[in-house]
Amino acid sequence: MQVVKEPADVLNPAHYANCRLSADVAATLPAWCYTSQAFYEREREEIFLKTWNCVGHQSRVPEPGTYFAFDFVGVPVVVARAEDGQIRAFVNACRHRGGEVAPAGEGECKLFKCPYHAWSFSLSGELVATPFYDESDVFKKADHGLKPIKLELWAGFMWINFDETSADLHSYLGDLPQRVARWNADDMIVASRSSYNIATNWKQYYENFSDPYHVPFVHKSTLSKNKPVSKRELHDPSKYIGNYVMHRAWFDGTRGVAPGEPTFPEIPLPEEDRGAFYPWIYPNAGMGFMVDSMFMVEMYPEGPDNTRIERSFLVPKAYKDLPDFDGMIVNYLRGMDVVHHEDIEILEMQQRSVKSPVYMTGRFARMDKLVHDCQNWVLDRVIGPAPQA
Template sequence: MPTPADVLDPAHFSKVRLPLDEAETLPAWCYVSEAFYQYEVERLFMKVWNFIGRADHIPNPGDYFTLTFVGVPLIIVRDRAGELRAFSNSCRHRGARVAEGEGNARAFVCPYHGWAYGLDGSLVAAPEMDLTKDFDTACNGLKPVRLETWAGFLFINFDPDAERLMDYLGDLPERLASYHFETMKQTFRREYILDCNWKIYAENAMEAYHVPMVHAKTLQKLKREMPPKVPSEGNWVGLHTKHTGSRALLAGDTGFPPIPTLDGLAGQGTYYTLTYPSTMFGCTIDCMWWFEVHPLGPEKMRLIVGGCFPEDITTRPDFEEVAQRYYKRWQISVGEDNDISEIQQIGIRSPLAVPGRLSYLEPLVHDIANWVLDHVLDEPTASEAVLAKAS
């Protein structure tokens, strides 16, 4: 199916908007079209809260890391007072990048003409600018980007008028409160570059329909039921599976004791949540892990997989030995998901690819598609349309 001239015409998505048992997937071109991707960047990623990792990745004053998110180069830094900040990684003189990689710095110095910026983003040195008329250093600091945290997790938002992070998350913090993420420590982090659309990876992570095939020799060996969708308020959706033992281990492996503070469903199995648009958490009885997705174009993405354990567990003398069993599970299952996502991208790129029907086991694939459309299209949102029809 070729990409239409008007990718925002609601008529293209009429069957996506139907109830799950009648609905189809997004058109294949939504996963390959540069035009549709640019609308996603403009109307979605530049307007919402995007997850970029853990605060304990930069624990000390002067610690920083850099990233490029949907084409915007950024610096994330902990300033001298210990406050976390985010800035555009672009010199206010002629735009050169002022920092790369990660590390610890006392200042950021532009490699082009030597302009220097403090950890608070202020311009502290601008060589040979004393003869420039009305030049004010106070007005030429690094451009700040909104950064807020929840339980040790970092989120950025490019829209200065967007709602607060906690309002955006809705009831997710309450639902996952008993894990006490803020007391956890990140001990695992891996990056991958994948040749697939970001939605393909998010959809795959939020359905269990693929497990018997894709994870036949790994996760399928764990006793489980098909996880039901959990009710949610705010910009997230999720599944919960009831089971015994940890879902962060392969069958036969032993690990750490359960987190003692877990209550309700948290103590009875595993939550799999998606914070829109592209952040997946796996929260099980003894740890948590995440999939952090950075879109790099319509058919490419960066995946960052991280894992956290309660800090007291990380001080055990046998922690590194036992933790390797968790890392093994994450790397094997992530590899399987990476492979199938790239295989799906190859097929969906075909000019003969058409929308498919959804199984009852894919409710969140349906939800993800409609959330994307709610934010990208000009039409009323799906929920508004239902209310209008009912009235």
């Protein structure tokens, strides 16, 4: 049996020629794309540090003085709402000698004080105090504020981009905001935020999201059993414009709870928007728009072998006044959690398999052809655009 090793020239396009063919004849990505440190580092540089990434709902920083600090692909980041009400993102690294000015997690404060030598920064990033070290001709506080990261809002969520030269978020999203405007996401509240650590490469999760092929099998006793799908639509790049890949399934009502459990009222939607609409916004954000709710999954890659997922579940604000709102939310969360764990089990199993030294590449069936789009989106950025046919 042939042992497959990561090549020394892992970024050489010649290794991916078979992946660049059309979906009906293409090979899936080689195993090392899911395990290689070198491939991961290139993804970090060419994908995650150059695109718009979702980092949660704006309600994570509800008041001036609130913040959260976290790791994004190895970069310490802090997001804060300052006294002026604005939300801003910064590299969470002191401009003296690199201490993290905000402790990891969520909190509230008036200033970020570095734990190392107590340089202090306002929540809008200005350096305001440097103990035992005064300004002079060669040192001005104004030159040493926290390094800002671009941050914009859409659908109530915060999106960051490390690339100062990048186009604005709305150009990046293309026609997506207009397509989902009927859900009125700005008027929704986050009913829950759940975190999952998955022992798999980020691409396994990202590919699975746009793969309806697995649903009748992996979710046979949940999604598929509760609400059979009458019709599906897979992304067509001539119809959907923007940095996302979508699929849609039509079925009756909601799949959020088990049959017989009470359901939330339905959002008034035309026939074409019923069922569920699932856009994955490249590279880290998956959304689901349903008849009674929506969700957002943010993805945080943590090296080639681990991925953290944060999932927010949202409903229209007015539902808060329903009798037994809390009890209904518990039912919806239970349903989503079961489905999520069905996926996690498969993804961790798949990662174990691709790590095998004899793993061979596979093929795409018609129903998972969007996985081919997802893989080629990554290759376009990691090794450069595909050769013209």
